[in-house]
Amino acid sequence: MITLYGSMTSRATRNLWALEELGLPYEMKKVNLADGSHKKPEFTAVNPAAKIPALTDDGGVSMSESFAINLYLAQRYGVGKLWPTDPAQQAACLQWSMWAATEVEMPIVAVVVEKVFKPADKRDDTVIARNIERFTPEVAYIDRMLAGKDYLVGNSFTIADLNAACILNSLTRVGFDFAPYPNLARWLKACTSRPANQKVQAMPR
Numbered sequence: 001m002i003t004l005y006g007s008m009t010s011r012a013t014r015n016l017w018a019l020e021e022l023g024l025p026y027e028m029k030k031v032n033l034a035d036g037s038h039k040k041p042e043f044t045a046v047n048p049a050a051k052i053p054a055l056t057d058d059g060g061v062s063m064s065e066s067f068a069i070n071l072y073l074a075q076r077y078g079v080g081k082l083w084p085t086d087p088a089q090q091a092a093c094l095q096w097s098m099w100a101a102t103e104v105e106m107p108i109v110a111v112v113v114e115k116v117f118k119p120a121d122k123r124d125d126t127v128i129a130r131n132i133e134r135f136t137p138e139v140a141y142i143d144r145m146l147a148g149k150d151y152l153v154g155n156s157f158t159i160a161d162l163n164a165a166c167i168l169n170s171l172t173r174v175g176f177d178f179a180p181y182p183n184l185a186r187w188l189k190a191c192t193s194r195p196a197n198q199k200v201q202a203m204p205r
């Protein structure tokens, strides 16, 4: 059995999306950040980094890092589905996943923190402006790469799309104007409206 440790308001939702895409049986163990459960020994035995998500399975896998978890799930259970068989396409899936993790996640999360989680009077407009400046060229880049294409890699939805879409979708929470990026907007809608993601979004928070 696969066990996913996390919460519905954490990066674990991107792993739930992958698990649902693959139709895998799994259980979710809730880890409550608000009461510090992620720092308790029961959980740090699973992830010594004291962060969610984490994933274990009966075969001895015990891992963290949400994008790595998705790559693992795709490679182990999604060959020919989320994970292409062609090595060049596999390479492209790794490239887009690393891009999501290193080029866009941090600046987008920084803007979400300022605009969504902080009270208006605590908002730091300098932080917002600096991070928008960081992610805007990346957003323009993926928009160009999606011109005339339905998916990032090959002709079908892969883990590259899932890993990139799960973070780019956070832009919808901060009033981002997608109008200059029609390819991105079209692709993001196609990805996020997939039944697996809709199912995750409908799960109780």
Ligand SMILES: N[C@@H](CCC(=O)N[C@@H](CS)C(=O)NCC(=O)O)C(=O)O
Pocket (backbone or CB within 6 Å): 009, 010, 011, 012, 033, 038, 050, 051, 052, 053, 064, 065, 066, 067
């Ligand atoms: N790079 C990690 C980030 C994990 C992370 O920061 N998780 C947050 C929740 S989404 C967390 O556990 N925060 C608690 C803390 O940092 O104390 C990943 O992608 O899984």
